[in-house]
Amino acid sequence: MGMGTAQSLLKAGFDVVGCEINPEGRARFEAAGGRATASPVEAAEGATALVVMVVNAAQTDAVLFGDEGAAKALPAGAVIISSVTMAPDDARALGSKAAALGVRYLDAPMSGGAGRAATGQLTIMGSGSPESFAAARPVLSAIAEKVYELGDEPGMGASFKIVNQLLAGVHIAAACEAIAFASKLGLDLEQVYKVIAASAGNSWMFENRVPHILAGDYQPLSAVDIFTKDLGIVTGIGQKEKFPLTIASSALQMFIATAAAGMGRDDDSSVARLLAMITGIELPTAKPD
Amino acid sequence: MGMGTAQSLLKAGFDVVGCEINPEGRARFEAAGGRATASPVEAAEGATALVVMVVNAAQTDAVLFGDEGAAKALPAGAVIISSVTMAPDDARALGSKAAALGVRYLDAPMSGGAGRAATGQLTIMGSGSPESFAAARPVLSAIAEKVYELGDEPGMGASFKIVNQLLAGVHIAAACEAIAFASKLGLDLEQVYKVIAASAGNSWMFENRVPHILAGDYQPLSAVDIFTKDLGIVTGIGQKEKFPLTIASSALQMFIATAAAGMGRDDDSSVARLLAMITGIELPTAKPD
Numbered sequence: 363m364g365m366g367t368a369q370s371l372l373k374a375g376f377d378v379v380g381c382e383i384n385p386e387g388r389a390r391f392e393a394a395g396g397r398a399t400a401s402p403v404e405a406a407e408g409a410t411a412l413v414v415m416v417v418n419a420a421q422t423d424a425v426l427f428g429d430e431g432a433a434k435a436l437p438a439g440a441v442i443i444s445s446v447t448m449a450p451d452d453a454r455a456l457g458s459k460a461a462a463l464g465v466r467y468l469d470a471p472m473s474g475g476a477g478r479a480a481t482g483q484l485t486i487m488g489s490g491s492p493e494s495f496a497a498a499r500p501v502l503s504a505i506a507e508k509v510y511e512l513g514d515e516p517g518m519g520a521s522f523k524i525v526n527q528l529l530a531g532v533h534i535a536a537a538c539e540a541i542a543f544a545s546k547l548g549l550d551l552e553q554v555y556k557v558i559a560a561s562a563g564n565s566w567m568f569e570n571r572v573p574h575i576l577a578g579d580y581q582p583l584s585a586v587d588i589f590t591k592d593l594g595i596v597t598g599i600g601q602k603e604k605f606p607l608t609i610a611s612s613a614l615q616m617f618i619a620t621a622a623a624g625m626g627r628d629d630d631s632s633v634a635r636l637l638a639m640i641t642g643i644e645l646p647t648a649k650p651d
Numbered sequence: 652m653g654m655g656t657a658q659s660l661l662k663a664g665f666d667v668v669g670c671e672i673n674p675e676g677r678a679r680f681e682a683a684g685g686r687a688t689a690s691p692v693e694a695a696e697g698a699t700a701l702v703v704m705v706v707n708a709a710q711t712d713a714v715l716f717g718d719e720g721a722a723k724a725l726p727a728g729a730v731i732i733s734s735v736t737m738a739p740d741d742a743r744a745l746g747s748k749a750a751a752l753g754v755r756y757l758d759a760p761m762s763g764g765a766g767r768a769a770t771g772q773l774t775i776m777g778s779g780s781p782e783s784f785a786a787a788r789p790v791l792s793a794i795a796e797k798v799y800e801l802g803d804e805p806g807m808g809a810s811f812k813i814v815n816q817l818l819a820g821v822h823i824a825a826a827c828e829a830i831a832f833a834s835k836l837g838l839d840l841e842q843v844y845k846v847i848a849a850s851a852g853n854s855w856m857f858e859n860r861v862p863h864i865l866a867g868d869y870q871p872l873s874a875v876d877i878f879t880k881d882l883g884i885v886t887g888i889g890q891k892e893k894f895p896l897t898i899a900s901s902a903l904q905m906f907i908a909t910a911a912a913g914m915g916r917d918d919d920s921s922v923a924r925l926l927a928m929i930t931g932i933e934l935p936t937a938k939p940d
Contacts, residue, residue: 450836473850473851473852474851475851485849485850485851487846487850508849510846512842512846518838521833521836521837521838522838522842522843522846522847524836525829525832525833525836525838525843525847525852526846526847526850526851526852527852528825528828528829528832528852529825529826529829529847529852529853529854529857530851530852532821532825532898533822533825533852533854535897535898536817536818536821536822536825536898536899537818539817539896539897539898539899540814540817540818542894543814543817543889543894543896544810544814546892546894547739547810547813547814547888548810549807549810549811549814553801554811554814557776557799557801557811557815558811558814558815558818560774560797561762561774561776561815561855562762562763562764562774562815562819562855562856562859563762563814563815563816563817563818563819563822563855564818564854564855565818565822565853565854565855565856565857566850566851566852566853566854567851567854568818568854570851599836600832603835604930605831605832605835605926605930605932606926606929606930607828607832608824608828608901608904608905609821609824609825609828609898609901609902609905610825610828611901612897612898612900612901613898615897616897616898637894637895640895641893641894641895643894
């Protein structure tokens with residue numbers, strides 16, 4: 363279950379069934395007023411929309427079209443809202459499987475992270491038939507601040523998300539590299555943050571992630587492993603399509619190295635900690651509670 | 652001469668002597684109401700502030716402290732405002748030479764490009780003695796929107812600029828990589844610009860440079876060769892200080908490749924054209940006048 367999204371839907375007045383294999387997650391969602399189940403089929407029964415937030419295309423395929431898959435249990439007219447970052451070819455293949463069952467399917471990857479999911483302020487990069495958009499719109503309005511309608515077939519949404527993740531991943535790794543290097547140069551990192559955020563070197567990710575480094579707080583809002591996965595998808599497409607992605611590949615290697623050093627489940631700003639570990643520079647440490 | 656800066660000073664009412672070896676540049680500045688010379692010594696005589704905008708630290712050293720250098724010709728109390736992007740060690744060395752002559756020296760690299768120079772909206776990352784700042788402030792106010800005072804010795808300004816250029820260079824190369832890849836994925840590039848500029852993948856450079864690609868206009872506002880130089884300085888410091896700069900090095904290689912393909916003097920968004928040349932993707936072409 364995407365907990366933030368499920369809670370945003372609850373707040374908007376939807377009758378929400380959260381599907382989650384982890385019993386603690388189910389208990390948390392029930393405590394928040396929702397219904398919970400461990401069965402995708404149970405979640406699908408009677409639903410007008412099924413939001414899929416799992417890890418990758420293979421899991422999406424399994425929960426929708428596997429032996430215990432949800433797609434067959436959906437009522438007529440219901441729509442699948444597929445939110446996982448995946449290769450456009452995978453989004454197209456899943457869309458075709460849904461079409462073969464007569465089920466509406468929206469390719470609808472999301473951007474904004476857990477924070478914006480909880481406040482209903484995600485950005486959605488959607489593509490699918492007009493009927494799929496029409497069926498999905500009430501749900502999308504409740505969870506997203508911005509909904510882009512990018513084409514009438516699955517695959518376009520996934521492609522836009524891929525381009526976004528290429529940049530997001532590079533910008534996070536570059537922000538970490540720059541801040542660690544600034545420490546090496548002896549600069550005041552709070553001042554670096556303030557000056558760069560107001561200068562041509564700024565990025566959305568620099569502004570968003572560097573405060574984690576300044577606070578010494580690497581509890582995962584978005585984990586390193588998300589970007590080893592997402593930049594892996596990006597560079598995998600590059601390899602398949604024979605398109606050189608020099609910068610994205612370098613950023614991927616930095617995330618892989620950070621995961622290799624044991625920080626895969628920590629915040630993605632941990633690339634800065636990797637550089638501190640390698641070079642011996644000092645970064646801020648968390649204040650005791 | 653930094654033409655934009657010189658014109659901003661004229662507009663602010665300063666008596667400005669522009670020093671320029673190119674006769675056309677001198678003629679342009681005279682036509683704009685300024686005085687012009689080819690001699691650094693002549694520019695320095697009687698000046699209360701000397702803004703140095705050349706290519707690198709070696710040129711700064713030559714125009715200030717060479718046989719025909721300007722520093723010795725400056726009146727008592729005048730300040731040198733050194734604006735070139737250079738390694739912090741070079742900024743410190745130049746500051747020491749100025750101090751040995753009893754001349755005030757401000758380490759004051761600038762950010763914002765030719766466009767913001769012409770409108771007096773640069774960002775200045777300055778460091779130097781309180782006396783140097785006091786002497787320089789009237790000039791800085793006329794050419795910059797933001798003046799950061801980052802320390803009381805030369806070197807700190809240069810260090811901040813280096814960190815900014817690391818990020819700026821990476822973000823330009825990444826923006827070009829992402830837009831070229833989006834073309835490979837068959838996306839509408841105008842739509843990609845709009846969606847990414849409003850998403851977590853955005854950067855100051857993405858917003859600023861991608862319009863050049865969309866317009867097919869590679870006339871240099873800031874040239875590829877600026878970033879082969881600036882990222883060369885960044886990675887050179889990394890090598891000297893033994894600090895790995897994986898992402899910055901990759902970006903540098905993309906700028907070097909673009910320069911190698913004959914586009915060194917074109918706009919730095921030409922990295923996208925390099926990728927188009929390599930992969931055969933299509934990018935927008937300039938509309939005929």
